[in-house]
Amino acid sequence: MGGLSATDQLHLKEALQIAVVKCSERCLYNSAKWAAELLDALPEPPTAPIDPPSTYVHPALSPNTDPEEAALEARELNKYLLAKSLFDCKEYDRCSAIFIQDSYLSGLLSTKPEDVAPSPKGKGKATASEAPTQELLPVMSQKSLFLALYAKVISGEKKRDEDTEMVMGSQDLGSTVNKQLLVVGRFLELWFAERTGDDGEVAGSQGFLEYLYGMVLAKEKNEQAAMDYFVRSVHLFPMNWGCWLEMTNLISRVEHLNQIAGHLPQNIMSFIFHLHTSLELYQQGPNLAHQLEELLNVFPTSAFLLTCKALLAYHSKDLIGAEQDFAHLLSLHQQRLEALDHYSNILYVLELRPKLAFLAHLCNSVDRFRPETCVVVGNYYSLLSQHEKAVQYFRRALTLDRSCLSAWTLMGHEYVELKNTHAAIESYRRAVEVNRRDYRAWYGLGQTYEVLEMHAYALWYYKRAAGIRPWDGKMWMAVGSCLQKVGRNRDGIKALKRALLAESYYDSTSSSFGSVGTMDRMAHMDPEVLLQIANMYDGLDEEEEAKAYMELCIAQEDGGAGAEGGDDLGSSLAIHHDSSLAPGGSDDEGGDRAERNGGNEGTGVTVATSKARMWLAQYAMRTEDYATATRLANELCQDGVEVEEAKALIREARSRMESASLWEG
Structure with missing residues (x-):
């Protein structure tokens, strides 16, 4: 990306200011807050700006450049101000009814989209000669239309939460739906059909309605169409961070991210999006670190980017560094609760109880009714082995936000501790429904089914976890052990060798995995895995292979020096090396160890x-x-x-x- 010139910084500043105003006008509060935080992180120029003339109008406050839209917005100003006030007061149905009556919306469901034809010139505006089109959709500005339909979606989400049973109750099946999605989707389908020209372009669109339609399609599981509309939206208005987040939610693989990247606008927002999505996919490596450093040069105090830095260390298995980064972030933004649930996970793994107690107290004093606060407090009680209290707080987090991924997964862990396998399985399943990328939930399902001795099920879930994090040795160790239990020793050996390769990724600076030289340079391999491989070879009556791995296991006592059969191991691993895997796809959530052995230190x-x-x-x-x-x-x-x-x-x-x-x- 490179450094920004003074002119580029000025344009970026104006773009973020415009984003704050436009998102606020449409009640997209989280997007407005994100843009405002980024704007505040931009360093001020060294010289004081010249006072503008009295007639100067800032671009963020200037009227709409589309004359037709500007005229409609001027005509609707009184209604818009009332509607926005009602939205701010959480009276969503009243807000929507200011512009669109419920009876009208109900009638739309009987209308076919083919009844709406684009205008002959492709401009997409209704004219007096097009009587059916003129009567079909009300004429209003895009800003007012977005506010009305968005209020309807939020109203449906609110009613869905009200109709949902108690978290993990007997009737909580996770099947309650937003009943307003159908009618809002229908309205937008007709709106786009009316305005789309022969070239497929929507004349005069501002990008926000594409975002709203994509959101509706995504909730209806029509993900490909949703992604198309999100891409259109970020081309028209790239500063809407909410749209980028929706795109991240639809991307489950690095290959999909790389494929989408070619269709995105080339600006700083797509740069930030790529960084954020890569972290969501548990990526790490020097390239990602370099991207983050470049962005921090532009926004040195950005809380969002400092959080990304902490998560990057987290994904690189540097839990100590991640803890320090989060502590620094907390010292700069004491009242900011975002991502502190991740911080509490790190403190939990490192068993830093005093710091976790302080964090829980701080979050509770800022806002006790935030999901992040409940997760932090739940983690604290879990560290104290008060698992019933921990479950209580995780359930409270889910009552506040059913899509709180950390709470579902951590509650599953607590139910495992309480030996309630049925509840644990249900918690993990709900976590997977919220986010298919959550390897912890897949892994938890595998562990729970393994406890129930349902090894075929456990194996399937372990493989899903390993597919998400192919360079995490813990995932492949679980797969290998499970394969052994179902009598597939040969496949189990391959999985355990991949576990050794995965662990070597963090212990070696070499990128040529699978070579004999790399294996010789391996600082440390897990003796348990080596013993398991040896026993599996023994079970296959291949004593020479078993002997080589037994000797290698003993050699780990002094750091692997002088291991007999080391070259054979390197060759064997090279044979089973999977070229489809790429380094950089894993981090260690810190589930079972806080620090790795380094250098040539042995295990004893x-x-x-x-x-x-x-x-x-x-x-x-x-x-x-x-x-x-x-x-x-x-x-x-x-x-x-x-x-x-x-x-x-x-x-x-x-x-x-x-x-x-x-x-x-």
Whole structure:
């Protein structure tokens, strides 16, 4: 993107100011707030600006440049001011009725879109000679029309929430729908049909109605059509952050993001969108970090971008760095609650109870009725092992916002702790309905079904989680273990080798995964995974492969130095390397460990390495290598693991050696 010149900064400043005003006029409060926060993060020029003349009108407050729209807005000003006041007072149906009566909307459902024809010149404006078109849709400005229809959608969302049963109650099936979507979608379908010319362009459109129609289509699960309208909207008015967020919600894969990128306008908003969506897809890497640094050069104090920086560290498994970034963000914006649920997750994993207690108290003092506050407090009680109280707060978060993803997933975790598998499965399912990209919910479903010993189901869900985060070793370890339990040892070995590759991504700066050299440079591999692979080879009666992995497991005690069979492992991993995977697609949510072993530090003696040493000692006995068997058994005695069995092994080895020497004599 590069640095912005003084002129570019001035244009960006004006564009953000216009966005704040236009979004506020249409009651798009979150988009207006986002633009205003970004605007506030723009550094002021070093010299004071010259006072404008008294007749100067700022572009954000200037009238509509379309004369027809400007005339309609002037005529409707009194009604618009009343409608916006009603919207601000949350009287959504009254707001909508100022411009469109309910009886009229009901009648639209019996009208076919083919009844509306575009004007002959493609301009899309109704004329007096087009009597059916003139009578079909009321004539009003796009600003008023958007406000009326948007109020209807919000009214439907409010009624849907009121009709919904208590969270996780006996009648809470998650099937309640917004009944206003059909009629609003119908109106907009007719509006676009009336104004679309032969070239497919909508004459005089401002972009907001495309955004609203895309939102309706997305809620109706017509995602392809919704994406088309969102793309149209950001071309016409790129500063509507809400539209970019809706697009992010429809993108579930990096390939889809790259495909969409070619159809977007090339400006700073698409740059921010790409960064935000990449983080939502759990991406990380130097390219993303470079993009973020360039944006922070333009908006150095932006709370949104500082949050992105913290999340980027989070996705890179740098939990300490992420915690520091969130702490810095909190010191700059003490009253801002957005994304603090992520901060509480990090504090939970790091077991920083005093900081989590302080965060919970702070959020509670700012606004106790925000979903983020309830999630933070729920995490605090979970860290105290008060799981019933944690569930209570997660349910409260969902009562405030049914689409709060963190609350659904974390509540599933709490129900697992409470051994309520049915409720856990339902919580995870609802999380997946909210966001199909939530690998934690897929993984949680796999774990819960594994507890129920329904391994075929567990395997399917684990594979979904691994598909979302292909470079997360924990996902592939779960897949491999599950494959072993269903008797598919060969496939399980492949999955566990992918787990080793995935973990090596964070321990090696090399990008040539799967090569022998890369494997030799691996600082650390999980002894449990190596032992599991060895046991699976043993189950397949491939003792040489099993022996190589047992030796590699023992070698992890001192950081992997001197592992026998290391080259064989590198070659074997290269064979099973999946070229469809790309580095940079994973982070560690911190589910089970806060810090990774680095450098050449070994694990020391573990249960896994002791089991591997015992297997190798028994193997040496079978192959009549009594000296090796004795050495390994002596090491087991020193480790204090399997001591009695090791002593028995030493006695047997000595006896056989003595017998052999007698025969030789």
